[in-house]
Amino acid sequence: MAKQETSIESAHRVKLPEMDWEDLTEPGAYVEIGTGDLYRFPKEALIQGGSPLVTKESHGASRLVQVSKDPYVTTMKARLLCAQHNIEPNF
Template structure:
């Protein structure tokens, strides 16, 4: 029996979840489209009714792509996911 090897080439490449800052409701690691900056949002940061731990003010529109539901995903894995989805990481 041949040994099955895992390959990044065969990884399932589903479309990444895209959201606005104001609509962010799920914990995870997100990359900002345009800047390529990585933001990590643990579930504690998203408690309804609590003060937000992260705020951003800008005149321009800013969108986020969820690269992982794990806010503590390794930087290397987050960069790989960005590369697989043609997003230029800045981290």
């Protein structure tokens, strides 16, 4: 029997969800594309009708990429996910 090699590269890479701040509706860990800053949004932060826990005002366009559905993903794993998707982390 021939030994089968396993690649550490994913056979097909999943594109991370990207959105505007206003479109954020799901808890998770997000990285701002322009700055590389990491934001963690627990479900409590996104309750409809409640006061938002995070607000951002800017003249420039700002996009977020969801690196994990877990807002408490480890920083190391979030950095690795950024590296795998060519996003330069700033955390």
